Amino acid sequence: MKMTILVADDDPHIRELLRFYLEKEGYQVVSAPDGERASELLEIEQIHLAVVDVMMPGKNGWELCRELRDTYDLPVILLTAKGEVRDKEKGFMAGTDDYLTKPFEPLELLYRIKALLRRYQMVSKQVIVMNRTIIDRISHVVKIGEEVIYLPLKEFELLAQLASFPDRTFTRDQLLELIWGEDSESDSRTIDVHIKRLREKFTEKTDDFILVTVRGLGYKLEVRS
Known part of the structure; x- marks a missing residue:
């Protein structure tokens, strides 16, 4: 079955350019000139990944991204002419998996799409x-070769969350809500403390992955080959 990519961008040249490259790689493409039409397509098409422009008329890319996060389980790449950290933070807060600044090389976007689709297969x-390194969600243990490591529950859930989405940046607030719940009285320092503990436990045990601080944003997990 062909995977279907949604391209939402008000620039018809970009829509056609991406359609050309994506269809050449065997993907099926549906496109929308604005967020409203994209929402309609999401209801009638089985979409596997969405490429969303931020600056669209009507419903903008940030709003569409939040809708995707609330309603659908699929990866999102935001396209934008804005590249400053505060704009990227707004994108990650909206729930995007990746962020590409215009102008961009279509082949780079294609590589990112392929990588995201592979990573999302891990989530389920x-x-x-x-x-x-093996993270077992059923037994709540981490195995490195023959060694079994038992972690406190929140540390395990934090590691599993980051490992489920390699290279995706999560803000501290997102991690607090995902792991501790939106009603938690914990603050962002709680995340910093747990990340520090995880690093202390795994840095010398394995080089399979690394927990990376994304300056001004939060954290991500990178898998080393």
Whole structure:
């Protein structure tokens, strides 16, 4: 079955350019000139990934991205002419998986699409494999080779959340809501403390992955080959 990519952008040249490259790679493409039409397509098409321009008339890309996060389980790449950190933070807060600044190379976007689709296949798995490191969501243990590591529940959930979406940046507020719940009285320092503990436990045990601080935004997990 062909995977279907939604391209939402008010620039018809970009829509046609991406259609050319994506269809050449075997993807099916549906396109929308604005956020409202994109929402309509999401209701009638089975979409596997969305490429969304931020500056669209009517419903903008940030609004569409939040709708995608609230209603659908699929990866999102935001396209924007804005590249400053505060704009990227707004995109990640809206729930985007990746962020590409215009002008961009179509092949770079294609590589990012392929990488995101591969990573999203990990999300539904109960077992996350990163080379010799295995995160087992059923038994709540981490295995590195033959060694079994038991973590406190919140540390395990934080590691599993980041490992489920390699290279995706999560803000501290997003991680607090996902792991501790929106009613938690914990603050962003709680995330920093738990990340520090995870680093202390795994840095010398494995080089399969690394927990990266994204300056001004939050954290992400990178898998090393």
